[in-house]
Amino acid sequence: MKVPFLDLRLQHQPLRAEVMAALGDTYDHTRFCLGQDVDDFERAFSAAFGYARTLGMNSGTSPLHVASICGGFGPGDEVITTPFTFASSCWGISYVGATPVFVDIDPDTWCISPEAIAKAITPKTKGIVVVHIFGQPARMDEIMAIAKAHKLFVVEDCAQAVGATYKGTAVGAIGDCGTFSFYPTKNLGACGEGGAFVSKHPAVMDRAQLLRVHGSPRRYAHAEVGFNFRMDGFQGAILRVKLKHLAEWTARRRAIAAKYRTGLKLAGVQLPVVPSYGESVWHQFTMLHPQRDALRGHLDRCGVGTEIIYPGPMHRQECYAALGYAAGSIPVAEAASARCVSLPMFPELTDEQVAHVIASVNSF
């Protein structure tokens, strides 16, 4: 039996007629950049998760850039973040000339450790970029308490965590702002690039809205130097269709994760821990094993696709060599990178495929 790591065609084929009709409408009404499709998507996205407003953008990286500007980060400032993430999480810090300060992660959830944040605070610290990695919410109460005590701006990178909750609140609404990616492989994926920005502060939303379109409060007026971070109208139309199915897809991801968690019995494996404070949306089902590469080879021979997410922590990447982090300086994140392997996790997996993945892992 073959179990691909991911096959988006299985999600897209049943939606084909609905998506094509929506694209046809967009083609005909010709509002291609933002416009009514993006407005509709933003409203539906806000309603689905309880955000006051949502700003659709052209990627998940752009709202992280906007977040750094809204947080007032700049040269000489330090912003604390996790190295165990996709690169974009720290790009926003670097784009504005601030310095990312990488700290370690919790050994069970692999999200940034509040204790490690507390130890890294200096007079230069301006903010924190939290990443809800693999869809698992980070420990926001502890993080917000530190932020309050030191007047820090907290960005939640929710690229992998659309719909995840922390103590009943959707991620992105707890910190000062939240950012999303609709890259095709994310839980809610566009057919191309997309992203979004949310904030509980109306003034931050207003600033982000200006920055999204050339700093323009109205046509050909420019209050500040802005960007072209507009969401594409076709992507808004597609996302509006796909959003209607997200709750059912998330439920299926949770059911698959539950099967993995009860079925996987391989000695030495560390499964993801589900904390009592929140609900994951299982963007990835990632586990750790000391013989990760040999395990991957075995799974490949069993027809099971896997990925290593992420093989190199950000503090050890060439682009940040000048920051001078030595090997071994952030041990939990480095151990996770050395041992992690992600199993197939997408809503269209059949129960037979899930059973095959479990049997294949257990037979290693």
Ligand SMILES: *Cc1c(COP(=O)(O)O)cnc(C)c1O
């Ligand atoms: C995907 C992702 C992003 C960036 O999104 P793009 O849409 O590719 O720009 C940022 N942070 C994390 C954690 C991601 O997984």
